[in-house]
Amino acid sequence: MDFRQLTYFMGVASELHFSKASEKMFIAQPALSRQIQQLEKELGVLLFERDKRNVKLTPAGEYLSNEAQKILSQLDHIKHRTQLIHNGEEGEIRIGHPGSAIYSVIPPLLSALKLFFPNIKTNLSEMLDSSVIEALKKHEIDVAFIRELHPDKYLTSKVVFREPFALILPESHAINENNFESLAQVKNDNFILPPRNSSSVYHDLLLRICEREGFLPNVVHESNYGATILKLVEHNLGVSVMPISYKFSSAIKVKFIEIKNVPERTNLSIIWRKDDTNPVLKHFLKVSDSLDFSDGHLLK
Template identity: 65%
Template sequence: MDIRQLEYFLGVASELHFSKAAEKLYVAQPALSRQIQQLENELDVVLFERDKRNVKLTPAGEYLQNEASRILSQLEYVRLRTQLIHRGEEGDLRIAHPGSAVFSVLPTLLSALKLYFPKIRGVLSEVLENKLFESLQNYQVDVGFVREPIPDKYLNSRLIFEECFSLVVPPNHPLTKENFTGLRQVQNESFILPPRHAGSTYHDILLRMCEREGFLPNIIHESNFGTTILKLVEHNLGVSLLPSSYRISSPVNVRFIDLDQLPERTQLSMVWRKDDTNPILHNFLDTASSVDFRYD
């Protein structure tokens, strides 16, 4: 029993007429009759009761009609899905990102991905940057977003977003956008900042912003997670310096004072394996190239 025999059988079962079925199937009637007979012989059943005027399904034929319809529908579904996966239009993409990407590029990018490739599913994980490169090298993720891409002959990177920093203060803090003149105004405050890792350009940028104002921040708490920092600031445990995109859709009650007059900027890049031929990844990269990540 093969697919062609099932298709021929369903054609006859639908028409209950060999000549009409042969015409719709674009096959000669004798060849169609032979296929049905071979199917009956193989199954050792009678599928049709037929005489010179009428063709009727037997109970065995009615059962096979239902099952063959289901089988061929499933095969068609498998065929279509196989093509989608081959073209990178369906499947999972494992994405690693810092927390700040949720407030800047990720919502816009995933919305565009849904528009162009609605059957691609993003599997997201918030990963520290020092672990992200390890996850890429171990094939645990497919693409990552990093503030500080490192030179690696096995990885590609692409800058996709740049933004200024903001001073983040509690909601009842006396500083506002209107009376803020410079970071020197918070030199006596307690700071909550990300910890410094070896070679951390990001942390050095934050210190340089303060040093230019003549002080080093008094860091009383450290966290790698921006949402944690925001929550601590909300509870009057200190002030912080964070990428300005955190103010977009932030659920935390804090005040952001943009430092766009300062030269320092933080960048966000995508990184992925050079030898990765996954078509889903490349559709994702193409989508990212078409997106404008600016925000107001």
């Protein structure tokens, strides 16, 4: 019993008329009859009761009709899903990202992806910039958001979001949006920053901003994770400078003051393997291209 025989059988079972079934399936009636006879012979049962006027299913034919309908429906489903997966309209994409990206580009991007490709599943992993390149090369993720780019012949990237920095202060700090003028006002404060060896370009950028204001920050605590830095600031253990998108994080009691008098911005780029064969990736990138990640205040 094969797929073709089941299809012919279901054609006759639905019409209960050999001539009509043969016309619908574009097969000569004698050939259709032979297919049914071969199926009956193979199964050793009678599937149809026939006379000159009527054709009806036997009990065995009724059972086969019910079961065959399930099988054919499942095959149609498999065929449809196979096509979706081949076209990248169904599947999974694994995304690496820094903590701040969840407060800026990721929510609108995933919302748009769900709207256009509801069968695509996303797997998110928060990771450091220093871990992203290795994870991509090991095929542990398919795409990532990264702040510090490292030239690599196997990878390609594009900048998708630029945002200003903010001064992060405990709620009790004397400086606020009304009296803030420059970072020089916190030159005597303790700072909480990411360590230099984890993201040297990003770290050096923060130092350059401070140097322009005439001081080097007194770093008393270091952390790679934004949520940790925010919590330390909340507990009055120092101040920090971070991407302003962290303003939209959980309800931590700190003050965010945008640093407007500096030209530096922090970039967020998408990076992926040049030879990636995951068909979902092309749709992910296409959706990201369609969104307007405006400079600075995406979620404001």
